[in-house]
Amino acid sequence: MSISDKVQKSMAQGSWIRRMFEEGASLKRQYGEENVFDLSLGNPEMEPPAEFREELKRLVEKPLPGMHRYMANAGYPETRAAVAEQLSLETGIKFTMNDVVMTCGAAGAMNVVLKTVLNKGDEVIIFAPFFPEYINYVDNHGGVTRIMPTDEQFMPKLDILETNIGAKTRAVLINSPNNPTGVVYSEGLLRQLGQLLREKEVQYGTQLFLISDEPYRRIIYDGLKYPFPLLHHPQSIIATSHSKDLALPGERIGYIAVNPECSQREELVNGLIYCNRTLGYVNASALMQRIVSRLQAVTVSVAEYQRKRDFLYGHLSEMGYSMVKPQGAFYLFPKTPLEDDVAFVRELQQWQVLAVPGSGFGSPGHMRISYCVNDRTLGGSLEGFRKAAEKVKGG
Numbered sequence: 001m002s003i004s005d006k007v008q009k010s011m012a013q014g015s016w017i018r019r020m021f022e023e024g025a026s027l028k029r030q031y032g033e034e035n036v037f038d039l040s041l042g043n044p045e046m047e048p049p050a051e052f053r054e055e056l057k058r059l060v061e062k063p064l065p066g067m068h069r070y071m072a073n074a075g076y077p078e079t080r081a082a083v084a085e086q087l088s089l090e091t092g093i094k095f096t097m098n099d100v101v102m103t104c105g106a107a108g109a110m111n112v113v114l115k116t117v118l119n120k121g122d123e124v125i126i127f128a129p130f131f132p133e134y135i136n137y138v139d140n141h142g143g144v145t146r147i148m149p150t151d152e153q154f155m156p157k158l159d160i161l162e163t164n165i166g167a168k169t170r171a172v173l174i175n176s177p178n179n180p181t182g183v184v185y186s187e188g189l190l191r192q193l194g195q196l197l198r199e200k201e202v203q204y205g206t207q208l209f210l211i212s213d214e215p216y217r218r219i220i221y222d223g224l225k226y227p228f229p230l231l232h233h234p235q236s237i238i239a240t241s242h243s244k245d246l247a248l249p250g251e252r253i254g255y256i257a258v259n260p261e262c263s264q265r266e267e268l269v270n271g272l273i274y275c276n277r278t279l280g281y282v283n284a285s286a287l288m289q290r291i292v293s294r295l296q297a298v299t300v301s302v303a304e305y306q307r308k309r310d311f312l313y314g315h316l317s318e319m320g321y322s323m324v325k326p327q328g329a330f331y332l333f334p335k336t337p338l339e340d341d342v343a344f345v346r347e348l349q350q351w352q353v354l355a356v357p358g359s360g361f362g363s364p365g366h367m368r369i370s371y372c373v374n375d376r377t378l379g380g381s382l383e384g385f386r387k388a389a390e391k392v393k394g395g
């Protein structure tokens with residue numbers, strides 16, 4: 001065999017998102033692209049804001065000397081400083097460029113953080129439903145994933161978390177706004193979570209990291225102000241990107257920001273920079289760093305996403321689907337009218353509608369619907385949602 005046993009096993013298990021992508025491609029060949037309503041991917045159809053193109057044009061027309069060379073592994077000082085300035089403004093905590101490492105997306109950021117902090121066998125706690133790649137990322141660096149439940153509103157159950165943090169727990173990894181549910185963690189919940197982590201640090205004499213994966217931070221609705229997890233635990237790290245807020249997922253640009261109040265911060269940041277290099281990323285894209293350093297205050301049209309959320313949430317509720325109304329990201333996570341979420345997603349496929357079974361996110365009985373698509377696709381999917389629900393209810 002040309003590949004390792006471990007990789008072979010992981011690939012055979014596959015990911016539901018990937019599987020739906022492949023099945024969608026086959027449906028598109030069969031029925032024609034325009035007749036398939038693909039709501040399975042978190043790949044925004046929205047174009048990046050106009051300011052992105054202006055910056056790109058400026059760099060093409062007036063190139064800087066040496067702009068395509070290697071740089072310090074943490075990234076350009078100018079970019080790190082711009083990120084630090086914006087974060088300071090938004091959080092009220094004073095960040096400097098020394099707290100920031102530029103990375104290849106949020107995925108790169110998380111892999112760098114996990115490699116830096118995990119010893120073999122250390123446990124990382126996540127909450128179901130979760131972004132499925134977390135399991136791979138933790139495994140990449142010798143960690144063990146522990147999955148904890150959430151309540152009906154998809155908020156972590158802190159009483160259960162409390163009894164599951166032990167001497168081997170190294171980090172709690174959270175994601176707000178959340179993929180796949182779209183929920184945003186409240187200030188109150190984060191405060192309680194921070195308190196719990198500090199109590200456990202004292203109980204076990206450990207350092208417990210709160211890792212906040214927040215690529216959807218700026219895509220929040222209803223006038224909500226983002227509750228920063230970082231404000232509630234000093235031993236905390238942001239892993240994020242501009243994949244969603246500037247609609248640049250293919251450009252692989254993100255960053256890590258370490259809470260300036262983190263103990264042994266300098267050692268930690270040096271570790272992160274070392275891991276960014278040795279994981280083979282070396283540094284985040286030079287061109288993208290130049291661009292995003294001038295776009296820290298720019299975001300895609302959140303009003304547009306809110307309009308799409310309202311449209312889909314409204315129609316699906318009226319059809320009888322039951323779901324938590326999300327306050328961020330661009331996903332809905334309704335209960336499936338059949339308990340067997342895979343069977344229901346297959347039923348939707350009969351109507352050329354693609355969603356992802358909740359089982360792929362550790363929460364069977366649900367499905368993830370991604371609404372970062374154009375209005376024609378969203379509108380076109382409604383008939384399938386209606387017909388599939390009627391059929392399984394015997395209507």
Ligand SMILES: Cc1ncc(COP(=O)(O)O)c(C=O)c1O
Pocket residue numbers: 042104105106107108131175178179213215240241242243249253254
């Ligand atoms: C919750 C979450 N974290 C991380 C990522 C990865 O982001 P990036 O493309 O910036 O690596 C995604 C991508 O969809 C995501 O949904």
